[in-house]
Amino acid sequence: MNPTNQVISAKARIGSMPSAAAVFVGFAVLMILGTAACGGPEREIRKTLSESEREVFDRGQRLSTPCWSCHDLYGQQNKVGPYLAGLYGRAAGSAQYPGYSKAIQESGVIWDEGTLRSFLVDPAGFIPGTTMAASGPRGGSDVRALVFYLKHVTSNTVARQN
Numbered sequence: 001m002n003p004t005n006q007v008i009s010a011k012a013r014i015g016s017m018p019s020a021a022a023v024f025v026g027f028a029v030l031m032i033l034g035t036a037a038c039g040g041p042e043r044e045i046r047k048t049l050s051e052s053e054r055e056v057f058d059r060g061q062r063l064s065t066p067c068w069s070c071h072d073l074y075g076q077q078n079k080v081g082p083y084l085a086g087l088y089g090r091a092a093g094s095a096q097y098p099g100y101s102k103a104i105q106e107s108g109v110i111w112d113e114g115t116l117r118s119f120l121v122d123p124a125g126f127i128p129g130t131t132m133a134a135s136g137p138r139g140g141s142d143v144r145a146l147v148f149y150l151k152h153v154t155s156n157t158v159a160r161q162n
C-alpha cells in the first residue's frame with residue numbers, strides 16, 4: 001500500500017464515523033421514544049400480568065386506538081365523548097361530562113365486563129338512544145381483549161386518584 005492510499009483509507013474510516021454515530025444516536029432516540037410510548041401506568045399494569053394476559057392486554061390496547069379520538073383514557077379530559085378514566089365499576093353517564101344523552105344517564109347500567117361487551121359490540125342496541133355512534137369490535141375474543149384492557153387501565157386510574 002502506498003502512502004497516498006493509506007491516507008485515503010484513513011480518511012474513509014474517519015468519514016464513516018459520524019454516520020455510525022448518527023445511526024447510534026438515532027437508535028438511542030428510538031429506544032427512548034419506544035419506552036415512553038409504552039411507559040406510564042400501562043407499563044406498571046403489564047408487570048402485574050401473566051405472559052398470556054399480557055398478550056390479551058396488548059391486543060386490547062391495539063383495538064382501543066380508534067377510541068382515543070373521542071375518549072381520554074387516563075386523564076379527565078372530555079373530547080367528543082366523556083373521559084373513560086375510572087370507568088370500570090362506575091355507573092354509565094356519571095363522569096363530569098356535560099354532553100351525555102338522557103338515555104345513557106337513565107340507563108341504570110353499571111360498567112363491568114358484561115355491560116361493556118354488550119355496549120361496545122352494539123351501543124344503540126344495548127342503550128337505545130345513546131349518542132355514541134361508533135362501535136368497537138364485532139364480538140368474540142376481540143371485544144373480550146378490548147374490555148380486558150379497559151378494565152385494567154380504567155380501574156387503575158381510579159386507584160391512582162384515590
Ligand code: HEC
Pocket residue numbers: 063064066067068069070071080081082083084087091092093094095099100101102103104120129130131132133134135136137150
Ligand atoms: C366518534 C366518537 C366516539 C368514538 C370513536 C367512540 N366513542 Fe365512546 N362515546 C362517545 C360519546 C359521544 C359517548 C356519550 C354517549 C351518550 O351520552 O349517550 C360515548 C360513551 C362511551 C362510554 C360510556 C361512558 C360513560 O361515562 O358512561 C363508553 C364506555 C365508551 N364510550 C367507550 C368507547 C370505546 C371503548 C370506544 C372504542 C371502541 C369508543 N367509545 C369510541 C363517542 C365516541
